[in-house]
Amino acid sequence: MELYYTFSILIVLASFFAYINHRFMKLPFTIGIMLIAIIVSVMIRVVGISVFPKTTLSFFNMISEFDFTEVLMGAMLNFLLFAGALHVNFAELKQYQKPIITSATLGVVISTFVIGGIMFYIAPWLNIELPFIFCLLFGALISPTDPIAVLGILKQANVPKSLEIKIGGESLFNDGVAVVLFAVILQLAQTEDMVISFSSISWLLLKEAGGGLLLGSLLGVTASMALRKTNDYIVSVLITLSVVMGGYLVAAALHLSSPLTMVAAGLFIGNVGKRAISSVVIRDYVGKFWELIDAVLNAILFLFIGFELLLIPDLFGHWILGVAAIFVVLFARFISIWLPSFALPFLSTFNRNTMRMLVWGGLRGGVSIALVLSMANGEYKNLLLEITYFVVVFSIVVQGLTVGRVARRSIVVDE
Numbered sequence: 001m002e003l004y005y006t007f008s009i010l011i012v013l014a015s016f017f018a019y020i021n022h023r024f025m026k027l028p029f030t031i032g033i034m035l036i037a038i039i040v041s042v043m044i045r046v047v048g049i050s051v052f053p054k055t056t057l058s059f060f061n062m063i064s065e066f067d068f069t070e071v072l073m074g075a076m077l078n079f080l081l082f083a084g085a086l087h088v089n090f091a092e093l094k095q096y097q098k099p100i101i102t103s104a105t106l107g108v109v110i111s112t113f114v115i116g117g118i119m120f121y122i123a124p125w126l127n128i129e130l131p132f133i134f135c136l137l138f139g140a141l142i143s144p145t146d147p148i149a150v151l152g153i154l155k156q157a158n159v160p161k162s163l164e165i166k167i168g169g170e171s172l173f174n175d176g177v178a179v180v181l182f183a184v185i186l187q188l189a190q191t192e193d194m195v196i197s198f199s200s201i202s203w204l205l206l207k208e209a210g211g212g213l214l215l216g217s218l219l220g221v222t223a224s225m226a227l228r229k230t231n232d233y234i235v236s237v238l239i240t241l242s243v244v245m246g247g248y249l250v251a252a253a254l255h256l257s258s259p260l261t262m263v264a265a266g267l268f269i270g271n272v273g274k275r276a277i278s279s280v281v282i283r284d285y286v287g288k289f290w291e292l293i294d295a296v297l298n299a300i301l302f303l304f305i306g307f308e309l310l311l312i313p314d315l316f317g318h319w320i321l322g323v324a325a326i327f328v329v330l331f332a333r334f335i336s337i338w339l340p341s342f343a344l345p346f347l348s349t350f351n352r353n354t355m356r357m358l359v360w361g362g363l364r365g366g367v368s369i370a371l372v373l374s375m376a377n378g379e380y381k382n383l384l385l386e387i388t389y390f391v392v393v394f395s396i397v398v399q400g401l402t403v404g405r406v407a408r409r410s411i412v413v414d415e
Contacts, residue, residue, distance in 0.1 A: 006066055007300075013037075014299040029295070030152050030302040031400050037306020038393070044310065063307050069374040072366055076297050077148070077175075078248045078262045082240075083294035084151040085172060085266025086274075087287070092161075093169050093267070099341075100166060104174035107336040108143045112181055114332040115139035119325065126321050133189045134380045140185050141372055141384075142329055142391055143336070144178035146365030147171040147259075152298050153363060153400045159407040163354070167361045175367065176209035176257040182371050190376065212257030213264045219247045220268025227269070228276035233285035236277060240269060240286060301366050305392065308369055312386050321383075322390030329391050333359045360406050364395040 014033060021032030048056035093100070116136035123130040150171040154164050184204070223243045230236050243265050251258040277283045309315065337358050372388045375381045 002065075006062055009062065010300050010303060011296075014296075014303045017303065018299060028153060028156050028400065030149075030298050031396060033299055034302040034306040034393075034396060037303050038309055041307055041309035060310055063304075063310050066304070068304060068308070069370045072301065072370045073374070074248070074252075074258075076301060077367070078244050078258055079293055080148050080151075080297055080301075081172065081175075081259050081262040082244045082266040083290040083297075084147060084168075085263045086240075086270040086290050088165075088168070088172070088267060088270060090267050090271040092165050096162070096166050096169065100169040100173065102340045103166075103170040103337065105177050106340050107170075108174050108177045108181065110339055111143035111329075111332040111336040112136060112139035114335050115142065115328055118328045118331070122324055122328075123321065126318075126324075128318060128321055128383070130380065130383065131189075133185065134384065137182065137185045137189055137375075138325075138372075138384050138387065139332070140178060140182040142325075142364060142368050142388060143181075143332070144174040144364075144367065145171040145362040146367045147175065148298065148301060148367070149363040149365030149396055149400065150361070152294075153396070153403065154361065156404075159357065159361065159403060163357050163361065163407070167358065170362075172263045173260065175259040176212060177205065178367075179257065179259075179371075180205045180208055186375065208255070208257040209260055211254065212251060212260035215251055215254070215256055216247065216261040216264025216266075217268055219243050219261070219265040220273065223265070223269055224273035224276050227273045230277070231279060231282070233279075233282040236282050236286050237289050240290070243269065302396075305366055305369060305396070308389065311373075312389060313382055315386060315389070318383055318386055319390070322387040325387045325391050326394045329364070329395075330359060333362050357403075357407055360399055361403050363399055363403075364392050366392075368392055 017033045017036040018029065020036060021027055021029070025032050025035075027035065044056055044059065048059075113136070116132065116139035119130065119138060120132045120135040123135070145167065147168075151168055154168055159167075220243070223239050226239050227236055230239065244262060247261050247265055248258045250256075251261045274283050274286065277286070334355065337355060368388050369385075369392060372381070372385050375384070
């Protein structure tokens with residue numbers, strides 16, 4: 001009942017904020033909801049206790065008790081990734097497979113260590129104690145581009161198709177690498193005698209990422225065969241729902257990457273399964289259903305990102321480091337794209353305009369916040385949450401609102 005109560009309030013607030021944005025602010029759907037939530041959060045922190053003490057306390061308790069990490073990483077992310085992958089053209093994605101795979105794997109690792117090294121170097125200048133292992137932890141959780149933020153904003157920004165495929169494709173696949181890196185570094189930070197080797201990390205990555213892709217492909221094949229023999233839109237929708245919900249349970253039981261499972265299943269069903277449906281009407285019903293799921297869950301997610309402001313004890317306690325982290329993350333994004341393209345002969349060298357677009361279009365979002373919230377309470381958790389929030393809000397608001405303008409001003413050469 002408590003979970004239903006919380007979601008009911010979030011749905012009501014999301015619809016109200018969406019209406020305000022639609023009527024007056026005219027911003028992209030998700031960004032408008034998040035900005036209004038941030039404004040409301042600031043008002044609650046400034047005058048809430050003195051004006052509406054009981055309501056403010058009840059709302060704060062509701063937000064603080066809501067398990068954002070479990071709900072996002074265990075439920076919402078699976079639906080959103082499946083819905084996003086369902087509408088991706090696999091032939092177009094395959095055309096750019098080399099830069100996508102490189103960015104989603106090697107790029108995340110490079111970015112993690114660049115961010116960790118620079119943050120460890122600049123933190124003492126600001127009289128902030130941040131051990132190197134926690135700097136690396138921040139690098140791991142902030143390096144992956146967020147699939148929800150990227151897919152939700154790029155499709156409204158009118159960026160060139162080739163860049164939309166590269167950035168969106170990268171964001172769909174890089175969660176597997178980032179989560180494994182984050183989990184390993186977190187264990188190192190919490191367990192002093194933990195033994196980590198290259199082979200153990202490689203096996204963990206192969207098992208989680210490769211196993212997740214394999215499981216998703218099997219689910220996609222099975223669901224596509226069922227869809228081919230179905231001529232009822234309700235049954236077709238239920239089949240796709242069972243892939244997401246049942247697939248997550250199987251992936252969790254086998255300790256595989258559920259995000260990559262959903263991406264593989266969504267790509268397969270979107271490119272093979274939907275074509276197997278004989279009725280155009282049924283295909284349209286399935287597509288519209290998942291578009292609606294995507295929109296509703298995106299509204300709730302970005303609303304909650306805005307309300308996460310209430311969980312930060314002192315947002316401006318380390319604001320200088322938070323602002324510095326914004327530039328560090330952008331620089332690391334540049335290095336993680338430029339270095340592989342420079343060093344690996346099978347990748348085309350990006351020109352300056354393309355590089356600018358790839359760097360600016362790599363948005364961070366709810367996944368980073370969910371990862372930092374998954375940490376056990378400790379002396380560095382609030383600090384990492386604070387600087388992560390700075391980066392995420394800047395990424396979604398500033399980069400998200402200007403990515404289309406950057407694309408229009410850039411003369412993009414298609415690699």
